Amino acid sequence: MNSYRLSKKKILRENPVPLYIQLKEIIKEDIAEGLLRPGAPLPSERALCKIYEISHITVRQALVDLTREGLLFRVPGRGTFVRGEESSRKTGEIPLGVVIPEKEGNLSSPFVSNLLLGIKSLTIQYDFPLLLYTENESEYITDAARNRLKGLILTDPQIKDTRISMLKGEKVPFVVIGKTYEEDVYTVDSDNIWIGYTLTFHFLKIGHRKIGFINGPAHFTVSEDRRRGYEKALKDYGIPVEENLIRYGAFSEENGYRHAKELINKEISGIVCADDFIALGALKAIKEEGLKIPEDIALAGCNNSPFTQHTHPSLTSLDIFPYELGKRAGEKLIRLIKGEEVELRSLVKGRLVVRGSSVSERG
Numbered sequence: 001m002n003s004y005r006l007s008k009k010k011i012l013r014e015n016p017v018p019l020y021i022q023l024k025e026i027i028k029e030d031i032a033e034g035l036l037r038p039g040a041p042l043p044s045e046r047a048l049c050k051i052y053e054i055s056h057i058t059v060r061q062a063l064v065d066l067t068r069e070g071l072l073f074r075v076p077g078r079g080t081f082v083r084g085e086e087s088s089r090k091t092g093e094i095p096l097g098v099v100i101p102e103k104e105g106n107l108s109s110p111f112v113s114n115l116l117l118g119i120k121s122l123t124i125q126y127d128f129p130l131l132l133y134t135e136n137e138s139e140y141i142t143d144a145a146r147n148r149l150k151g152l153i154l155t156d157p158q159i160k161d162t163r164i165s166m167l168k169g170e171k172v173p174f175v176v177i178g179k180t181y182e183e184d185v186y187t188v189d190s191d192n193i194w195i196g197y198t199l200t201f202h203f204l205k206i207g208h209r210k211i212g213f214i215n216g217p218a219h220f221t222v223s224e225d226r227r228r229g230y231e232k233a234l235k236d237y238g239i240p241v242e243e244n245l246i247r248y249g250a251f252s253e254e255n256g257y258r259h260a261k262e263l264i265n266k267e268i269s270g271i272v273c274a275d276d277f278i279a280l281g282a283l284k285a286i287k288e289e290g291l292k293i294p295e296d297i298a299l300a301g302c303n304n305s306p307f308t309q310h311t312h313p314s315l316t317s318l319d320i321f322p323y324e325l326g327k328r329a330g331e332k333l334i335r336l337i338k339g340e341e342v343e344l345r346s347l348v349k350g351r352l353v354v355r356g357s358s359v360s361e362r363g
Helices: 019-032 045-052 056-068 085-090 110-125 139-145 162-168 192-205 221-236 253-264 276-288 322-337
Strands: 072-075 079-082 096-100 130-134 151-155 174-177 186-190 211-214 270-273 298-300 317-319 345-348 351-353
Touching: 019 045, 019 056, 045 056, 056 072, 056 130, 096 110, 096 139, 110 130, 110 322, 130 139, 139 162, 151 162, 151 322, 174 322, 186 192, 186 322, 192 211, 192 221, 192 270, 192 298, 192 317, 192 351, 211 221, 211 253, 211 276, 253 270, 253 276, 270 276, 276 298, 322 345
Parallel strands: 096 130, 096 151, 151 174, 174 186, 186 345, 211 270, 270 298
Antiparallel strands: 072 079, 317 351
C-alpha cells in the first residue's frame, strides 16, 4: 500500500453516479496523473474499502471492470497491479477466464495456487490475458454470453451444476477441472475413486479394519467419488460399510477437528481424510484426546500440501499434482479454441506418500 500515493479525490454518496464507477474514475485519473505507475500494486480490496468507505462488492466491481478494460491485471495470491503500455496493447486480445471457489484464503492455498500456476504456464506460452473469477461472481457467465471471454476453466464441479448447463448454451469453449455428469463436457480430473480406494487400502493393508472417513462437501463430485473409492476398498476386503463412520463438511481444519472428535468415540483405528486441512484438524483432535498417532489412530490426508512434511508426526497424504491438472486444463482449452481435436475426459494420476501418521517413523 505504501507504493500508492493517494489522491485527494473522494467518493460522494450524494452523487447519482454509482459508487463503483466513481472508484473506477478515481483510479483511472490516478493512473493518468502518474500517482499509479505501470507495475505498481494497488492496495488490497479490504484496504480500498476502508480508504473510500465503500463495500467489498463495490470495490470488486470496479476492479473487475478496470481489468477487463486493460488498465489493471491480477496476480493470484499477490494482488492487483497497473498495466504498462505494452501490456495494455496486448489486452486487445479477448482473455481466458478461470473460476475458483469463493473462500477466504483460497488464493494462498497450495492446491489453488499450484493449479493457477499450471494454467498460467499455458496462457503465458500462448500470450493470452487471464481473468480470475470466484464462483459467486456471476460476471463470468455474462462475459461468456457476450463473447468477452475466449474460453473458460471451471473448478470444483457439483453433482447438479447449473453453471455447466448454462455454459453449454453459449458458444465459448470451456473445460472443467473435476468430474461432471453432463454429457459432452471437456474435463481434466484426478482419479478420485482411485484416491479414496488407495488411501483406504493403505490402512487395510497394514491391519486396520474400522476406518473412519471425513469427506468434503456432499454436493461436490470429488466428494462422491472419494467416498465410492473408500467403500470399494472396504468391500474388496469383505468389510461392511458403516454409514456412521462417514462424515461430510468443508475442506477445513474445523471440519476435521469436529468430526474426528465424534469418530474417536466409535472406536476406530484409522481416519482417512479427503483433504490435508481436514487431516490437520483431525490430528489436533486426536492429540487432545491423549491418543498417539499412528499407534492408537492412524491418519491420512489428500493433496500432499507442503505442511504435511512438518506436522508431528508427518502426515501421510496423496499427491494429486495440481500444477499438472492446471496445465492440462489450459492446454486442452487452448486446443479447443484453435479448433483442434482433444479427448473429452482426461485423468491425472496421483501418488501415495506414506509418512509417520500411518506407519510409525520409529519403524
